[in-house]
Amino acid sequence: MSLREVAKKFESKLKKIKVVAFDLDGILTDAHVWWESEEVGFNRFFNIYDGYGMKLLMAHGLKVGVITGGNSISVQKRVTQLGLDFCHAGNEDKREAFNSLLREYNVDASEVLYMGDELFDIPLLKRAGFSATVPNTSDEVKEIVDYVTVRESGKGCAREVIDLLRYVQGIESSVKDF
Secondary structure, three states: OOHHHHHHHOHHHHOOOOEEEEOHHHHHOOOOOEEEEOOOEEEOOOOHHHHHHHHHHHHOOOEEEEEEOOOOHHHHHHHHHHOOOEEEEOOOOOHHHHHHHHHHOOOOHHHEEEEOOOHHHHHHHHHOOEEEEOOOOOHHHHOOOOEEOOOOOOOOHHHHHHHHHHHHHOOOOOOOOO
């Protein structure tokens, strides 16, 4: 089944989405970190497909960002490079960050898409209007989400979910043809 066909199954939930939030480690990265140096701290690999997808959503008026327990120079640089609307970093208890998004953007939880992969993401995954995770996470997480991606952590999994949302909301690339 194509991703466009899969998107139709979630149309009623995805049509409502105005805010898109991603966990960082294990979603936007492959969950591996390494110590770079005292100046840099922990470093991560990011997927370019995910970043371009986030830019497409923002270009069409959706608010996009991250809620992550981790924090480092690499996290802050990636968020800045993409021009994300928000970044809540450095706290594994992500409930207040989620509530902050609801207040800041004056939206209901049903209008938020959240993608996470860890046990401490469960409260947000349960509350979000649409929730997604990756196939390489724990069963407890997979059992409560709307969608489990085909792509694994850090390998375009966020872009897969972004594309589901784009197909339902009619968001096309702004790339011009000849």
